[in-house]
Amino acid sequence: MTKQQATHSVCATGIVDADIRPGVIMSARGLEFWFGSTHALRGIDLDIRRDEMLAVMGPSGSGKSTLLHVLAGVLVPSAGSVHFDGRDITRLGEAARSTLRLREFGFVFQFGQLLPDLSAVDNVTLPLLMSGVSRKQAIVQAREILDGLGLGDQFDKLPAQMSGGQAQRVAVARALVTSPRILFADEPTGALDSLAAERTMEALTSAAKAAGAAVVIITHDPRTAAHADREVMVRDGRISSGTGLLVDDPAEDLDHPGSAL
Amino acid sequence: MSPSPGRHHLRGNRAALACAVPVGCLTTRSVGHIALIDYTSRVYTQCIVVFMDTRTTLLGLLDAGSGYGYDLKNSWDRWFGDTKPLAYGQIYSTLARLLRDGLIEARGSSAGAGPDRKQYAITPAGHDVVTKWIFTPEVPADSIKAELFAKTVIALLLHDDAERLLDLQRAEHLARMRELTRAKKQADLAGVLLADHSLFHIEADLRWIDLTASRLGELREQVVA
Numbered sequence: 105m106t107k108q109q110a111t112h113s114v115c116a117t118g119i120v121d122a123d124i125r126p127g128v129i130m131s132a133r134g135l136e137f138w139f140g141s142t143h144a145l146r147g148i149d150l151d152i153r154r155d156e157m158l159a160v161m162g163p164s165g166s167g168k169s170t171l172l173h174v175l176a177g178v179l180v181p182s183a184g185s186v187h188f189d190g191r192d193i194t195r196l197g198e199a200a201r202s203t204l205r206l207r208e209f210g211f212v213f214q215f216g217q218l219l220p221d222l223s224a225v226d227n228v229t230l231p232l233l234m235s236g237v238s239r240k241q242a243i244v245q246a247r248e249i250l251d252g253l254g255l256g257d258q259f260d261k262l263p264a265q266m267s268g269g270q271a272q273r274v275a276v277a278r279a280l281v282t283s284p285r286i287l288f289a290d291e292p293t294g295a296l297d298s299l300a301a302e303r304t305m306e307a308l309t310s311a312a313k314a315a316g317a318a319v320v321i322i323t324h325d326p327r328t329a330a331h332a333d334r335e336v337m338v339r340d341g342r343i344s345s346g347t348g349l350l351v352d353d354p355a356e357d358l359d360h361p362g363s364a365l
Numbered sequence: 366m367s368p369s370p371g372r373h374h375l376r377g378n379r380a381a382l383a384c385a386v387p388v389g390c391l392t393t394r395s396v397g398h399i400a401l402i403d404y405t406s407r408v409y410t411q412c413i414v415v416f417m418d419t420r421t422t423l424l425g426l427l428d429a430g431s432g433y434g435y436d437l438k439n440s441w442d443r444w445f446g447d448t449k450p451l452a453y454g455q456i457y458s459t460l461a462r463l464l465r466d467g468l469i470e471a472r473g474s475s476a477g478a479g480p481d482r483k484q485y486a487i488t489p490a491g492h493d494v495v496t497k498w499i500f501t502p503e504v505p506a507d508s509i510k511a512e513l514f515a516k517t518v519i520a521l522l523l524h525d526d527a528e529r530l531l532d533l534q535r536a537e538h539l540a541r542m543r544e545l546t547r548a549k550k551q552a553d554l555a556g557v558l559l560a561d562h563s564l565f566h567i568e569a570d571l572r573w574i575d576l577t578a579s580r581l582g583e584l585r586e587q588v589v590a
Contacts, residue, residue, distance in 0.1 A: 163575070163579065326538070326539060326567075326568050326571045327542065327546075327564055327565075327568055329539060329542070330539065330542035330545070330564070331543075331546055332543070335539055337532065337535070344528075344532065345533075346536065
């Protein structure tokens, strides 16, 4: 299929998805978002490949966190679309988007995300229990993924009893235990020292790859971004540089500022 | 673990010297005024290079406006005198080479006039060289600050897209960091430590790039004043 040809598919909702390229799991087009009088997103086009890690970088206030929240269905954009798995998720109601986030997406934040009164295992079982998995099975899966992340000795520890790096890896385990299609991480290493950040990123990268999840990671830290397959820079609500859109021919390089269709 | 081969490591004499010359063959005399320090090539070969492309920077100053050698010296001293002092003799010898290569032309001088009596102006070929230099990213190395600074100043003097040059350089730096991060996965501990050293230096450059990008407005006002 050439760059000029469009792929059309009609999904269950009857929405025709134009121009979804093979290998692309999510496509955002023309995203705009207003916070009151603040124009946070000013026309963003972005493709995410199903097996890649994409770093979204930019200065504070550039709109990168807003972009993540729109892509993840937490916020509905003022304009534009986000196509995921044959659907424009911006047209879904809150309940449907909430189910989507639970079943298809995983989330890792900078801090404050583990429930403080629950052990590592219990924290990781939460999304499984909310998805209807039995507690017995949820515990088995939680222990397995924690063990895979080198946290076999932390099962019963509370978040306050772990180091920052360990807690973040528990957060990674929780985000991936439901086998999400996309993991969204917002500054996951922001509160960690260099070594803990390195270990967290190694764990996140290998666990996501093993789970077959794409990763979108917001970071201002270039050493964290260096773990990604590519990066885009967001400035003043726009993609100012980097390869935002993917083409059919991998040899074709769109790496110039303000990538456009 | 050595730097991955490719276009970057063959770009320009400086890069070739930095990465291709065998360990032990680097002497101050063999590379002229460039001072090199080489690391053990078993795990990683890199050099600390104090280098600035004098020739192209001078050409860039001429691109911003024609002038006599005296004017160029003043401009050079204003922006780059602290980084790399140049004597009049070095400026005139560089101008002679630029003239020979057709990148500048001499105007309004009488036959037999000395170099100090000639007014120099850039040619279209010279302008192309400057433009290509500005928008070709540097090979990420431990210290390229002088070159990046020169390009930023020249871009501002020429009313070129300085943001774009910084974006291009940032992308190059991030690509290099990705290479090093991937290479660390197969390296022994010594290799990891050396790669981390490079990563931190490249990160320092990136912080400078980001800060400079945010200060371009102020710098632009100073440069064109």
